[in-house]
Amino acid sequence: MLxxxxxxxxxxxxxxxxxxxxxxxAVTIEAQRYREQLRxxxxxxxxxxxxxxxxxxxxxxxxxxxCPLVAGMKREEGEFVLxxxxxxxxxxxxxxxxxxxxxxxxxxxxxxxxxxxQLWWQHDRRLFNTLHxxxxxxxxIETPRAVRVWYNDYAVDPASGxxxxxxxxxxxxxxxxxxRSYPGKMLPPVGSRLTxxxxxxxxxxxxxxxxxxxxxxxxxQLADYxxxxxxxxxxxxxxxGEAPSIxxxxxxxxxxxxxxxxxxxxxxxxxxxYTTTQKERMQLSEIQTATLDAIVAGPSH
Numbered sequence: 001m002l003x004x005x006x007x008x009x010x011x012x013x014x015x016x017x018x019x020x021x022x023x024x025x026a027v028t029i030e031a032q033r034y035r036e037q038l039r040x041x042x043x044x045x046x047x048x049x050x051x052x053x054x055x056x057x058x059x060x061x062x063x064x065x066x067c068p069l070v071a072g073m074k075r076e077e078g079e080f081v082l083x084x085x086x087x088x089x090x091x092x093x094x095x096x097x098x099x100x101x102x103x104x105x106x107x108x109x110x111x112x113x114x115x116x117x118q119l120w121w122q123h124d125r126r127l128f129n130t131l132h133x134x135x136x137x138x139x140x141i142e143t144p145r146a147v148r149v150w151y152n153d154y155a156v157d158p159a160s161g162x163x164x165x166x167x168x169x170x171x172x173x174x175x176x177x178x179x180r181s182y183p184g185k186m187l188p189p190v191g192s193r194l195t196x197x198x199x200x201x202x203x204x205x206x207x208x209x210x211x212x213x214x215x216x217x218x219x220x221q222l223a224d225y226x227x228x229x230x231x232x233x234x235x236x237x238x239x240x241g242e243a244p245s246i247x248x249x250x251x252x253x254x255x256x257x258x259x260x261x262x263x264x265x266x267x268x269x270x271x272x273x274y275t276t277t278q279k280e281r282m283q284l285s286e287i288q289t290a291t292l293d294a295i296v297a298g299p300s301h
Contacts, residue, residue: 046269049245050269058200061201067097080223081107088270089231092274114142148236149206154203156199158198194280194281195279195280209222231270246258246262
C-alpha cells in the first residue's frame with residue numbers, strides 16, 4: 001500500500017518532551033521505517049517510468065535548449081500548452097530556448113495520427129532517426145496510443161558539450177523547414193567505471209495526440225502529461241502502480257486515480273533527471289535519492 005507521498009514522518013506527531021532535545025527511540029525507528037518503505041516505492045516508480053538503455057549508455061534528456069511548437073489546436077489551447085511546457089521545463093531546470101528559436105519539439109493534434117505521420121515521413125524521409133532501421137519508426141506510426149512520442153537523439157561529449165559522430169541526420173522543422181546534420185568527429189577517450197565517454201541527448205522530439213482518444217481528460221491533465229513525456233524518455237508500457245503520477249491518465253483506474261496535473265512525484269523525478277550528472281554511471285541511483293528527498297520535503301512554496 002502506497003504511503004502518503006508528502007506526509008511528514010511521525011516525528012511531527014509525537015514531539016519530544018521539553019526536557020529532551022532528542023525524539024524518543026521509538027519515534028526515530030518509525031521515521032526510519034517510513035523513509036525506507038517510501039524509498040522502495042519511489043525506486044519502483046522510477047524503474048517503471050524511465051527507459052533504461054539496453055547498452056552501456058547514459059539516460060536520455062535534453063542538453064540543447066527546448067523550442068516547442070504546437071499545432072492542431074485552437075489558438076488559446078496551443079498557447080496554454082506552450083506556457084505549461086515552458087513552466088514545467090523551467091521548474092525541472094531543463095534547458096529552454098528563448099521566444100525566437102527553431103522548433104525542435106513538435107506537439108501536434110491529429111484526427112488520424114497514423115495517416116498524418118505517413119504523409120509527413122513521405123514528404124521528409126529524414127524526419128526520423130533510422131539508425132536502428134525503419135521497424136521502430138513503423139511501430140511508432142502504427143501504435144494506437146492516445147499520445148505517442150518519438151525522440152531523435154545524438155551523442156554528446158560530456159566534457160566539451162560538442163556533438164559526436166554521425167548518429168543522426170534529421171529534420172528539425174516541419175517539411176521544408178530545413179535539416180540539421182551531425183558531422184563525424186573523433187570520439188573522446190574511453191569512459192571509466194564511474195563515467196561515460198559520451199551521453200545521449202534529445203535533438204528533436206515529436207509528440208502526436210490522437211484527438212479522438214483524449215476526450216476523457218481535462219486540458220490541464222493533457223498539457224501536463226505532454227510536458228512530462230516531452231522532457232524525459234518514458235516507458236509507456238509499464239504500470240506505475242499506485243504511485244500518484246500523471247502517467248496514470250491513460251491506464252486502468254485503481255484505488256488511486258490519476259492527479260489533475262503533475263504530482264509531486266512527477267515534478268521531483270523531472271527535477272532530479274536534469275539536476276543530476278548525466279555522465280555519471282550512478283545517475284539513476286542519484287535520481288532515486290533526489291526524488292525521494294524532494295517527496296519527503298513536500299511542495300516548495
